[in-house]
Amino acid sequence: MLIGELSERTGVSRRLLRYYEQQGLLEPVRQTNGYREYCDQAPNVVGHIRSLLAAGLPTAMIAGVLNCVQGDPAEPVLSGCRGMVDGLTAERARVAAEIERLSTSQRALDVLLEAAIHAPE
Numbered sequence: 597m598l599i600g601e602l603s604e605r606t607g608v609s610r611r612l613l614r615y616y617e618q619q620g621l622l623e624p625v626r627q628t629n630g631y632r633e634y635c636d637q638a639p640n641v642v643g644h645i646r647s648l649l650a651a652g653l654p655t656a657m658i659a660g661v662l663n664c665v666q667g668d669p670a671e672p673v674l675s676g677c678r679g680m681v682d683g684l685t686a687e688r689a690r691v692a693a694e695i696e697r698l699s700t701s702q703r704a705l706d707v708l709l710e711a712a713i714h715a716p717e
Contacts, residue, residue, distance in 0.1 A: 599624070599632045606642040613642070619655040621645050621662060643669025652691050657683060 603610045616622040617632070622641060624632035644665045648658045661684075664677035674680065 597634050597636070597638065599634070602634050602638050602642065605639045606646075608642055608646070616642070616645055616655075620659045621655060640669060644672055647672055653684075653687055657687060 597605075599610050599613055602608075602613060606613075613622065617624060622634070622638065622645075624634045624638075627633055641662070644662060645658060647669050648661070648665070649655075653661075661674070661677060661680050664675050664680055665672045666675060667673040
């Protein structure tokens with residue numbers, strides 16, 4: 597299928613599909629006229645990419661684990677690739693630390709807002 601059809605089937609823009617290609621996440625075959633031709637599994641691959649992005653994984657990490665993901669993109673199955681669990685655990689820890697940092701900021705803003713609301717005029 598060509599990029600337009602893949603875009604229609606997945607709801608992902610052509611520009612974003614080209615970005616996925618640049619990041620090594622999609623590998624279309626180039627026709628002699630320069631058109632990209634995607635395999636029949638490309639919609640599932642795009643779905644997996646979207647699921648992994650939604651989980652907060654950077655594209656560099658996705659490139660390393662994408663071949664470990666099978667099944668329905670809505671409920672992906674991860675097979676045991678070496679280092680995958682360690683990488684995902686580290687990424688989860690990074691996300692948890694960012695959540696904690698944001699929660700601290702939110703609490704500080706709550707204090708400031710409370711003070712502003714009750715400040716004498």
